[in-house]
Ligand SMILES: Nc1ncnc2c1ncn2[C@@H]1O[C@H](COP(=O)(O)OP(=O)(O)O)[C@@H](O)[C@H]1O
């Protein structure tokens with residue numbers, strides 16, 4: 001087991017290198033020198049910033065030297081300073097990452113809590129009313145554009161009914177609130193974004209759980225469990241679900257990038273102070289150090305997420321350990 | 324008095340809205356203590372008979388459309404799921420064809436065997452001891468290791484013996500073995516067959532032995548029942564069916580068995 005984890009960990013190193021190389025090349029293959037492109041198109045960038053940029057990236061050096069240098073810096077999490085406010089890019093990310101993680105862990109949790117029972121029940125009541133209703137429900141969530149739903153619900157709950165705040169993560173008076181008050185304030189801000197991203201993201205996992213469960217229920221070992229005279233509940237939850245959830249773990253791992261990336265548009269609509277909006281704003285302002293930092297960090301977290309999914313799989317499936 | 328009487332049993336499966344008849348009005352009896360071989364080519368309905376006897380035609384694959392199965396004086400086909408559960412694994416047990424798919428890949432062999440007795444015993448210690456004992460009965464020597472193994476860590480023969488341990492642990496009255504050796508390689512086939520014969524004797528089981536191989540049936544069964552396309556073509560004492568097959572299909576089957584083999588070993 002330990003051996004498997006270790007090898008799996010080693011395997012991520014080339015992937016990580018690939019990601020950094022790609023990020024680096026994309027930046028350098030854009031027409032013209034990055035320094036020119038960045039500075040000429042952005043009046044806010046001073047000549048001083050431009051020369052510092054050239055120096056930062058060692059733009060007069062050959063490409064491979066530049067890459068190795070850049071790599072050396074990002075290993076120490078030094079992504080350079082933002083063009084907009086001169087603050088280190090990594091600091092800006094550190095400020096935004098918790099908000100994105102909070103939103104995504106909550107909506108991921110909600111998706112898991114809803115999608116798995118929903119998929120299991122749909123499998124058990126295959127082609128019955130429950131299955132049909134659940135299927136239609138998750139497909140509605142899947143086909144409605146999140147930004148449209150967000151706007152509609154903001155109008156309804158924020159403007160018409162006035163029950164929920166419209167945007168952001170905190171109210172203006174957040175710092176003056178007591179601890180329970182702070183929690184409540186946070187919760188009220190999170191309701192809409194979490195609900196919408198969970199509702200629109202439900203389909204994949206629900207359908208996958210359903211078909212995986214249907215598959216498993218046809219297996220001989222399920223029939224064997226019946227043949228032993230076990231109660232149905234034990235067969236479903238002990239024998240079937242354990243097997244049905246194995247591929248679901250992998251699918252869940254694959255869906256992580258979308259979650260961590262934090263939906264540029266989604267966060268922008270809610271003026272949500274997360275990674276998505278940081279990246280969006282940085283691109284709009286051609287704040288390249290921040291863009292690259294966001295790219296590398298998101299890629300890194302995605303990789304970490306996949307690694308966790310793989311390892312959970314290895315723990316859950318006894319067949320993996322032997323290989 | 325027969326231990327099981329099947330009367331006019333009909334079963335069909337449905338797949339994608341299409342109805343597939345699998346058993347058409349079959350009737351037969353199983354005598355206590357005997358070994359009844361059900362012989363027939365693939366698709367003739369042998370497994371469907373086995374599953375019907377245990378109430379294991381699952382609702383989403385098919386259903387029993389008519390007939391009765393009388394066991395202990397009552398018709399099993401009109402009883403509740405609860406009553407079925409009290410019979411399964413205790414009065415009637417089954418060993419399925421493919422030990423590579425009949426064991427749950429994420430549970431250890433020990434856990435899976437223990438489940439069969441969990442409802443009949445109380446203390447946890449007793450359960451494990453009973454399981455180890457069942458493993459000993461199915462000829463394992465390193466019982467502790469097998470107990471803790473996952474199915475993928477066992478060979479085909481070992482898996483089938485685990486499945487047999489699972490089936491006999493409650494000392495059922497009837498053991499159905501549905502092509503128990505078909506998925507195994509030749510050397511382990513004999514091992515598993517001999518084990519079944521021995522257990523039948525030791526535990527005085529009534530055995531339903533399903534096979535597509537008439538020669539195998541000839542050597543081990545008291546009676547044979549030849550099936551084809553969901554019907555019973557012919558049945559009777561093994562020797563009689565071999566010596567004087569009535570039906571043309573049975574004659575063809577008998578002719579296909581290497582002479583030496585059945586002449587020497589026929590019961
Ligand atoms: N789950 C199922 N769904 C649909 N048809 C099935 C199913 N199981 C068996 N059948 C069909 O029923 C018939 C009898 O099958 P079976 O009892 O498995 O035969 P045997 O065990 O003799 O090979 C075959 O035509 C087979 O294709």
Ligand SMILES: [Mg+2]
Nearest residue numbers: 369370501502
């Ligand atoms: Mg069969």
